Amino acid sequence: MALFISFESFSQTKYKAFHPGELWLDDHGDHINAHGGGLLYHKGTYYWFGENKGKDSNNAFVGIMCYSSKDLYNWKREAVALPVSTDPDSEITAGSIMERPKVIYNKKTKKFVMWFHLELKGQGYAAARTGVAVSDKPTGPYQYKKSYRPNAGQWPENFEEEWKDRPVTTEADWWTEPWRNEVKEGLFVRRDFDKGQMSRDMTLFVDDNGKAYHIHSAEENLTLHISELSDDYLSFTGRYITLAPAGHNEAPAIFKQGEMYYLITSGCTGWDPNAARSFKSSSIWGPWEYLGNPAQGEHADLTFYSQSTYILPVQGKKNAFIYMGDRWRPKDPIDGRYIWLPVLMENGKPVIKWFDEWDLSIFEKEMH
Ligand code: DGJ
Numbered sequence: 001m002a003l004f005i006s007f008e009s010f011s012q013t014k015y016k017a018f019h020p021g022e023l024w025l026d027d028h029g030d031h032i033n034a035h036g037g038g039l040l041y042h043k044g045t046y047y048w049f050g051e052n053k054g055k056d057s058n059n060a061f062v063g064i065m066c067y068s069s070k071d072l073y074n075w076k077r078e079a080v081a082l083p084v085s086t087d088p089d090s091e092i093t094a095g096s097i098m099e100r101p102k103v104i105y106n107k108k109t110k111k112f113v114m115w116f117h118l119e120l121k122g123q124g125y126a127a128a129r130t131g132v133a134v135s136d137k138p139t140g141p142y143q144y145k146k147s148y149r150p151n152a153g154q155w156p157e158n159f160e161e162e163w164k165d166r167p168v169t170t171e172a173d174w175w176t177e178p179w180r181n182e183v184k185e186g187l188f189v190r191r192d193f194d195k196g197q198m199s200r201d202m203t204l205f206v207d208d209n210g211k212a213y214h215i216h217s218a219e220e221n222l223t224l225h226i227s228e229l230s231d232d233y234l235s236f237t238g239r240y241i242t243l244a245p246a247g248h249n250e251a252p253a254i255f256k257q258g259e260m261y262y263l264i265t266s267g268c269t270g271w272d273p274n275a276a277r278s279f280k281s282s283s284i285w286g287p288w289e290y291l292g293n294p295a296q297g298e299h300a301d302l303t304f305y306s307q308s309t310y311i312l313p314v315q316g317k318k319n320a321f322i323y324m325g326d327r328w329r330p331k332d333p334i335d336g337r338y339i340w341l342p343v344l345m346e347n348g349k350p351v352i353k354w355f356d357e358w359d360l361s362i363f364e365k366e367m368h
Pocket of ligand 1: 099307309
């Protein structure tokens with residue numbers, strides 16, 4: 001169903017449902033500008049953080065946006081939570097790349113902690129860093145702390161002893177079977193051991209016991225790393241594992257149902273959509289079992305023209321999770337669309353099906 005809301009009438013209009021792929025207007029009547037986003041629920045309010053995109057470029061010229069909502073359908077534009085810097089020497093200067101921001105709340109320090117994928121201005125995607133910023137309020141302003149490649153000088157927990165002393169280069173050509181095997185046996189972990197592991201697409205997860213994890217595409221996007229954050233969530237403890245080595249996963253999004261962890265990812269095809277993947281594990285430290293593409297139905301092979309960014313546990317509802325994906329528009333990035341769909345569990349596997357329009361009552365229906 002096409003959704004048309006004129007600017008004048010918008011202030012009276014309230015959304016009562018999700019309309020995946022349609023324009024989604026904020027309280028000012030503008031399409032929400034929070035791409036590659038993540039959500040935080042805090043004291044009765046949801047906060048949506050995402051990349052502010054312009055018309056011509058995917059690079060950061062404004063910063064990380066924050067919107068708020070009580071019902072998940074209607075969003076108020078709060079602020080630029082972490083603005084880009086006007087200082088050309090800043091790591092987050094205008095024109096850098098700031099992607100996939102996620103915010104978590106630390107109950108002990110009472111701070112809101114934002115991590116995001118940072119690429120330094122003018123270096124394409126070579127820097128592969130994660131950046132951190134902190135605030136006393138969910139809406140910001142966030143104070144930028146630092147960026148780096150994590151886990152320098154640390155081996156993953158699931159790394160075999162005999163892989164540690166092998167060479168950091170290989171004769172094998174990229175994308176050949178022998179090369180893939182080298183990657184599986186730690187080629188790039190060894191290469192990046194001293195300077196820290198690459199960190200591109202990322203998400204955060206806070207477990208029931210308050211421990212937080214940073215999950216990111218590492219090793220030239222070939223392997224995911226799950227890393228433990230320190231108790232204040234501001235640094236890495238050095239404890240981490242590799243997941244799906246040489247599996248080429250991006251866009252990690254995680255949720256926990258009962259005692260089981262589920263991960264939804266994508267393949268790596270730039271801004272173009274591809275088929276999502278899913279995994280499950282009874283421990284964050286694995287072993288992670290591959291479950292296949294969670295999308296079903298027409299266009300499932302392209303995840304309904306979207307790429308995962310976050311999975312939201314809906315508050316006050318049991319086993320209610322929302323897949324949040326981006327339908328990127330690299331030729332007009334500001335027009336990128338949001339694909340929010342319910343995650344339905346079937347035979348112990350997450351399933352995502354297309355709905356033109358849906359609302360939260362679907363979770364009650366699905367439970368019977
Ligand atoms: C796919 C990633 O998931 C996006 O966040 C972005 O980094 C693009 N690649 C860039 O091509």
